[in-house]
Amino acid sequence: MHAYRSQTCADLNKSHVGQTVRLSGWVHRVRDHGGVLFIDLRDHYGVTQILCDGDSPAFAELEKVRSEWCIRIDGTVKARDESLINPKLPTGEIEVYVRELEVLGAADELPLMVFGDQEYPEETRLKYRYLDLRREKLQDNMLLRSNVVASMRKRMWDKGFNEFQTPIITASSPEGARDFLVPSRLHPGRFYALPQAPQLFKQLIMVSGFDKYFQIAPCFRDEDPRADRSPTDFYQLDMEMSFVTQQDVFDTISPVIAGVFEEFGGGRKVDAPQDWPQISYRDAALWYGTDKPDLRNPIKMQVVSEHFRGSGFAIFAKLLEQEGTEIRAIPAPKGGSRKFCDRMNKFAQEQGLPGMGYIFWREVAEPSLQDFEKQVARTATSDILGVADQQFEQLKNEARNKWRKDRVKLGEGKYMEAAGPLAKNIGPDRTEAIRQQLGLDVGDAAFFLGGKPKAFEAVAGRARTVIGDELGLTDQNRFAFAWIVDFPIYEKDEETGEVDFEHNPFSMPQGGMDALDSDPLDVLGYQYDLACNGYELVSGAIRNHKPEIMFRAFEIAGYGKDEVEKRFGGLATAFKYGAPPHGGCAAGIDRIVMLLADQQNIREVIMFPMNQRAEDLMMDAPSLPTNEQLRDLHLRVIDPE
Known part of the structure; x- marks a missing residue:
C-alpha cells in the first residue's frame, strides 16, 4: 500500500465496503459521541467520515487530535445506516472505521477556523493565508481560476495563436501607472523596471514576423489598491495580431471571453458576441456616467x-x-x-x-366640484363675492379646466x-x-x-x-458586455491649458497624420475597452506603427523626437524596418475570475494577495534591505521626514 493513501477523501463509495483503505488529510471537524469519535477527514478532493471507538487500538491516539491536524489513517470501509446517509457528500453512503493512526503534522491553536462560515478580519486572513486557503470558498475560487486560465490557453491555441514569454526585467515605459524599479548591481545608479504590461515587446514580436502572439502575462504596477484592483501585480491574457483592423480583434477575442463566461458562469445568461454593442467613449460617459457601463x-x-x-x-x-x-x-x-x-x-x-x-x-383623482368652489371662494376678491351665480360658475369651470390642463388624463376622473x-x-x-x-x-x-x-x-x-x-x-443573473470605442487620445489640463495624452499613447489616431493636423481634443484613437457588468475586462488598440505619425503624436503632447527616441528607442527604431499594421488587447484574468466567482473583492480570487497598503503580512514584505545589499547596489536609504 502507498505510504500515505490508497484513495483520496472523495473516492470511496458503497463498492468499497469491506475493503481496507489508507487515507491522509486534515481533521475538518471532530464529534465526540460518548466513547465513539466521528471525524470528517478532508483533503483537496473531498471529505470522508471516519469513526473510532474504544475497541480500536487507535482510539487513545485519535482522542488527542484537534481541528486541522494532518493525519494518516488505515481502516475498514463500512456502509452507513440508511438513516445516516449524507446525500450532500459523494462519500455520504460510507464511513471508515479507524484501526491505525499516524499524525503527520500536529496543529497549534488556530488563529482562524477552517470549518464553518465565520468571518475574520482581512488582516488575519492574509497573515495566515495558507489556513484561509483551506476553506471551501477559497479552494473553489482558486480551482476556478486555474480552470479559467487553462480554458483561455486552449481557446487561443485553437485560434492559431502561439504562446511566447516576454521579459520580466526590462526598461521603464509609461503605461498609465508607476513602475516598480529594480536597482542594477552591475550598473550602479541605473534601474530596471518590472513591466506594467508586455506592450512594447508584443509589438516587437509583430515586427519580428510572428502573426499571432499570446501569453498569460504577469504585470506589475505600483497603484493605489481598490476592491477590483491589486496594488502590485496582476495577470492578463495578452494578445497581439498582425494585419488586422479593430473589428478583426473584436471578432477574435469576443468568442474567447464569451466562451469562458458560458463555461464557468454557473448558468447565468451570457450575451452573444454578435450582440455586444459598440458604444463611443463620449456616449458611454453621457448615457452611463462611466466608460465601463453595466448594461444589465x-x-x-x-x-x-x-x-x-x-x-x-x-x-x-x-x-x-x-x-x-x-x-x-x-x-x-x-x-x-x-x-x-x-x-x-x-x-x-x-x-x-x-x-x-x-x-x-x-x-391623482380629480377634485370634486365642491373643491373647486372652495378654491374659487378662497381666491376671489371682495368685488367678485357678490357676482351672479353664472359668473361664479364660469370661474369654477376655469379653475377645473386649468387643473385638468396641468395634468395628463389617465381615465375617467384619473x-x-x-x-x-x-x-x-x-x-x-x-x-x-x-x-x-x-x-x-x-x-x-x-x-x-x-x-x-x-x-x-x-x-x-x-x-x-x-x-x-x-x-x-x-438583471443580476446576466453577463452584459459592451465594446467602448473612439477614445480621445488627448486631453487639456484645465489649469495649465497644456495638452497631454488622455489614453494609450501608442494607439493609431483615426485618420492618421491628417487627424493630427486638426484640434488635438477632436482626435480619436483606434482604442477600445470591453466592459462587463460595470468592470473593464479588456483593453487594447490598433497600434501606431508608423514612425512619422508616432513622433508627431508625441510632439503634440509635448514630447520631442529626442525624448521619444530616448524612452522608446527600441520600438521607434524597429518601426523603421518594415513594421506591419498590428493591434491587440489584454484581458484581466483576476477581474474575470472575480466576476465568475461572484466576488466583490479581487483578493478573494488571488492566491497570495497584498493588503490595502500593498503589504504581504505573511512574508513580511516589503522588508528592509541589509547594509550588505545596499552596498552591493550602491544605494542609500533616506528615511522619510
Missing part, C-alpha cells in the same frame, strides 16, 4: 438642458448661462415616491454634491401629475416635455444633475447604479 441596468441618462434654460428653477437656469455646462436626467422607472427621491438626494450629498433635483409622477419642488418651479409644460423625452409614466421619477459634465459624471454614474439596484431594474 437599462437606465440611460439623457441631456435635458433645453427644458431648464430660462426656467423658473434659477439654479439650473443660471448654470446654463455658463459655457460648457448642461443638465442631465437619470430616469428612475418605479422610483416615483417622495421617500425614494429623498433617499437619492441624500446619496448625492454623501457623494459631495449639494444634492439632486427630482421630479416624480403620481396618479390624472397624472408631476410632483416635487423642481416640478413646481419649472411648471407643468416643461415637466411634461421632460416626461415624454424620458419615456416615463405614473410611478416613475427622474433625477437631475447639472454643471460641467466631468464634474458630475462619476456621481451620476454611481447614482444610476444605486437606482438600478434599489428599484430591482438590474
